[in-house]
Amino acid sequence: MHKRLALCSSLSEGLVAGIAAFEVVMASAQAGGEQQPPEWVQLTPRGAVTARDGRSFRFDPERLAAAFAAEGLQLPIDFEHESEFTFTLGAKPARAWIVAVEARAKGLFGRVEWLPDAVAALKAKAYRYISPTFYFGEDGITARLIKAAALVAAPALGMPALASATPQNGATMLKDILIALGLAETASAADAVSAIALLKAGDPAKFVPKAQHDATATALAAAEKKLQDADDAAQAARCSTLVEDAIKGGKIAPAAKDQYLALAKSNFDGTKAAIDAMPVVLKAGADADLDNADPDKGAAGKLSEAEKAMAATLGVTEEAFLAARAA
Incomplete structure (x- = not known):
C-alpha cells in the first residue's frame, strides 16, 4: 500500500483529528477485476510527527494496540469526521469498522470491514484518505487512545475545532x-x-444605530437635569419666601435667616407649621439678631420658648435644634 502523510490543524484540547492521514489505495480483486478497498490500512505513523501549526505529537503503535485490546471495542470509520458533529449534523452511521489493529514497523495498522457506502465512495474517488481521531496523554504530545477514523477528501486543509468529543x-x-x-x-x-x-x-x-442611541441618551440626560434644576429652584424660592415672610412678620430675627432656610429645605411643611405657631418676638421690620430678641438664648445656648415650640413641631430634640441653629 502506497502511503502519503498529510498534516492538519489542531482540534480542542485532548482530542485531535487529522494530524496524520494515509492514502487508501484500491486493490484489484481476485475475481471480477473490480477494485476493492484494502483489508489493512495504516492509521498512524510511528514516532514523532510535527503538525502544520507547529505542534508535536508522538505515536507508540504498541501502546495504541494495547489500549485497543483493553477496550475490546470495534472503532467506527465515518466520512469527514462527521460523528464528531452529532449535535449539529445529527447521528451519522458508520461507513466501516476497524475490527483489529496491529503494531508494525511503520506505525499502527487497522483491519477494516468496509460497508457499502465506503466502498462506493472509494471506488468513485470521492474520498482517498483515512485520518484517525485520537486522545493524547497528560504530556500533551503522546497519543494514548484511538477514538475513531474517517475517510477524508482533503486531509491537509485542517479540521475545525471541537468543543467536546x-x-x-x-x-x-x-x-x-x-x-x-x-x-x-x-x-x-x-x-x-x-x-x-x-x-x-x-x-x-x-x-438602534449606536450614534442615534448615544444622541438620545445625551438629550434625555440634559432634559432630566433641566427638570431637576427647575425643581431645585422652585423649592429654594418657596423656602426663601417662607423665611423672608417670617422675618418681616417679626417671628424670626434676620440673624437666624440661614438656620431657618436650612430647616425649611430639609422639612418645608414642618418648618412652615412651626413658624405659623410661633409668636411675634420682634417688631415688624426690626433689624436685630435672635440673641437680642430672646433673653433666654445667649452664651448658655438655650432655646427661646418660640424655638422650643418649633423643635417640638418638627419632632427634633432641643439639642439637635441648637446644633442646627449654631451651624
Whole structure:
C-alpha cells in the first residue's frame, strides 16, 4: 500500500483529528477485476510527527494496540469526521469498522470491514484518505487512545475545532447558544445561524444605530437635569419666601435667616407649621439678631420658648435644634 502523510490543524484540547492521514489505495480483486478497498490500512505513523501549526505529537503503535485490546471495542470509520458533529449534523452511521489493529514497523495498522457506502465512495474517488481521531496523554504530545477514523477528501486543509468529543456536551453548548440568542431551546442550528446573521447585519427592526442611541441618551440626560434644576429652584424660592415672610412678620430675627432656610429645605411643611405657631418676638421690620430678641438664648445656648415650640413641631430634640441653629 502506497502511503502519503498529510498534516492538519489542531482540534480542542485532548482530542485531535487529522494530524496524520494515509492514502487508501484500491486493490484489484481476485475475481471480477473490480477494485476493492484494502483489508489493512495504516492509521498512524510511528514516532514523532510535527503538525502544520507547529505542534508535536508522538505515536507508540504498541501502546495504541494495547489500549485497543483493553477496550475490546470495534472503532467506527465515518466520512469527514462527521460523528464528531452529532449535535449539529445529527447521528451519522458508520461507513466501516476497524475490527483489529496491529503494531508494525511503520506505525499502527487497522483491519477494516468496509460497508457499502465506503466502498462506493472509494471506488468513485470521492474520498482517498483515512485520518484517525485520537486522545493524547497528560504530556500533551503522546497519543494514548484511538477514538475513531474517517475517510477524508482533503486531509491537509485542517479540521475545525471541537468543543467536546461527546454529543452530550455539544448539545449543551448549542442549548446555551440558543438561549443567548433569545431562541427557544428546541430551535435548530439553522435558526441559530439565521439569528447570528441578523446580529451581524443589524436588523433595523430590533436594533438602534449606536450614534442615534448615544444622541438620545445625551438629550434625555440634559432634559432630566433641566427638570431637576427647575425643581431645585422652585423649592429654594418657596423656602426663601417662607423665611423672608417670617422675618418681616417679626417671628424670626434676620440673624437666624440661614438656620431657618436650612430647616425649611430639609422639612418645608414642618418648618412652615412651626413658624405659623410661633409668636411675634420682634417688631415688624426690626433689624436685630435672635440673641437680642430672646433673653433666654445667649452664651448658655438655650432655646427661646418660640424655638422650643418649633423643635417640638418638627419632632427634633432641643439639642439637635441648637446644633442646627449654631451651624
